[in-house]
Amino acid sequence: MNNSMKPIGLFDSGIGGTSIWKEIHSLLPDENTIYLADSKNAPYGQKSKDEIIDLSIKNTEYLLNQNCKLIVIACNTATTNAIKELREKYDVPFIGIEPAIKPAALQTRTRTIGILATKGTLNSVLFHKTVAAFKNLTVIEQVGHGLVQLIEEGKIGGNEIDELLQLYLNPMLKADIDCLVLGCSHYPYLVPQIKKILPKSVKIIDSGLAVAKQTKTVLEKYELLNTGIQKSNQVFYTNANPEVLTTIVSKEYIVLKKDF
Missing domain, CATH: 3.40.50.1860 (Rossmann fold)
Incomplete structure (x- = not known):
């Protein structure tokens, strides 16, 4: 697969990061995306730093196994506690989200x-x-x-x-x-x-639009913007009840329940 056609991966401790996904999809509608909702472990905000790092590693590896070309940590808690460790561990661009x-x-x-x-x-x-x-x-x-x-x-x-x-x-x-x-x-x-x-x-x-703009900037920097003519594909995974996520992102998209 052409690297530019590979998906953008996003993860959050649940459905909240779809607010970031919506900004990215609005700005970059040609990009394929895979969204990971770790609702089973939500909220991350009550967990220790080590737990947050471990969960962020698990999510990152799942997305990398799906051939993601860039990973958006669509979670303030995961960004502020784990982005340094993720960047040191993996050779892929990361976009974080911090309070504005x-x-x-x-x-x-x-x-x-x-x-x-x-x-x-x-x-x-x-x-x-x-x-x-x-x-x-x-x-x-x-x-x-x-x-x-x-x-x-x-x-x-x-x-x-x-x-x-x-x-x-x-x-x-x-x-x-x-x-x-x-x-x-x-x-x-x-x-x-x-x-x-x-x-x-x-x-x-909030940080949504700023994250979307930074995602575009990084994709351009690494020449990873999708220039394909095929309709983009948006896939959402959750390890909890998929009904809430489906309501949030619209029934036109695929929402799959997965154990991860």
């Missing part, structure tokens, strides 16, 4: 921003290093306890999530944030509910 602290720092007027993320992301060395680079910036951190689990159960839009978001976001508003960074790839699916709580003056920022 820099865009928020450039846009804030109050110099106070909020970040909603998993415990694993907020406790990571990479996250603290990123925050420390921005002086005179107040970052209100909040672990989104329970949100990933509810999203994985297909309860997007439910009262349980509304109540949790009220609990997590109201203290940020009292602290005068004017930007909210979504530090988990699951959370963009909660934007409609978040907008009901936040005033319009607060900007909601």
Whole structure:
């Protein structure tokens, strides 16, 4: 197979990384993709660094066995805890996803921003290093306890999530944030509910489009952009109930249950 026609591989601790996949597919519709939803082990944010590295290695090797030419770690927790080890171990380009602290720092007027993320992301060395680079910036951190689990159960839009978001976001508003960074790839699916709580003056920022643009840049750098004329193929694997993932990505795509 021509290297450029090989698929882009993506993995996440569940369905959340499909928010990243959607941005990549929108920008690069000719690219073949394989998405791995490790829902059986979600959420990664409550696991130790060693556990996260082990799971990330397992996912990477599965995707490499599918001939993926580039791997997108569509998970903030896996990126902030494991991307260094993955890059050292494998000779394939990796694209990571981190909380969009820099865009928020450039846009804030109050110099106070909020970040909603998993415990694993907020406790990571990479996250603290990123925050420390921005002086005179107040970052209100909040672990989104329970949100990933509810999203994985297909309860997007439910009262349980509304109540949790009220609990997590109201203290940020009292602290005068004017930007909210979504530090988990699951959370963009909660934007409609978040907008009901936040005033319009607060900007909601995630990393999806930036990751898609970086993916294109790296593919161009390594001359791996798919220039084939065949219709692109999008395949999704999950090791849990495939119904939720099918609902998220549309029934036109193949969703397969696999043990990995």
